[in-house]
Amino acid sequence: MIEALRGPFRLRVIYGSVDAEPRVIEPHGLLLGHRSYLVARQPARGEAILNFRMDRLHSAEVLDESFAFVSGFALNDYAAQSFGVYQDPAQYGEVIWRFAPEAAGRAAEFRFHPTQVLESQEDGGLIVRFRAAGWLEMAWHLYQWGDKVDVIAPAGLKALIEGHRRPDFDALP
Known part of the structure; x- marks a missing residue:
């Protein structure tokens, strides 16, 4: 996971249930709090930045595919949109x-x-x-x-x- 954040490299993850279809995400950071979240974009779902609960990630494979961070994205600004870590x-x-x-x-x-x-x-x-x-x-x-x-x-x-x-x-x- 750290390697993907440093790269930055895309991740192929199994998220939600253990038999879920793999999805490819672009990690932008981590939010640590009552629950911890991986902050990422899922290109197949559009441009939005999403939160993925770390406890619901069943596997994560670092891909040999780099990506560009969303233009203007700053984790501190993103985190300040919520009181804790949950965003709605x-x-x-x-x-x-x-x-x-x-x-x-x-x-x-x-x-x-x-x-x-x-x-x-x-x-x-x-x-x-x-x-x-x-x-x-x-x-x-x-x-x-x-x-x-x-x-x-x-x-x-x-x-x-x-x-x-x-x-x-x-x-x-």
Whole structure:
């Protein structure tokens, strides 16, 4: 795999189920997180950059075929489109969280996202803004803040965490 990334060389992979048809992909990088993904283009499916879960790659053979990286592609910029590592273009957009005054100091110490903007509020609360996708990973993270954080936007994330905010956590993350 490293040889393919360094080359760069195409990979022939078996992905998904062990009896899946082989596919040829062009690796552009790795995203490491809760799950690890190989970031690659699959020319047979078009120009889009895709994420392939590493745990679903059953085999990978480095081919003696070089390729050119997608023009203008930067892994850091690509990774910043998501909150964690999962990418869903339909979810990409402005994210606004409001932390209660009692959690604001702790939240101000966090780097939730590389593009975040922090705004202190008159009541001692804290607004955190950034642009990303990955609502499920956001929900998992927000759960540990209990009822000390409100989702202002997007509406889909707000609906996802509705009913899962707990007042009984004795400590903040």
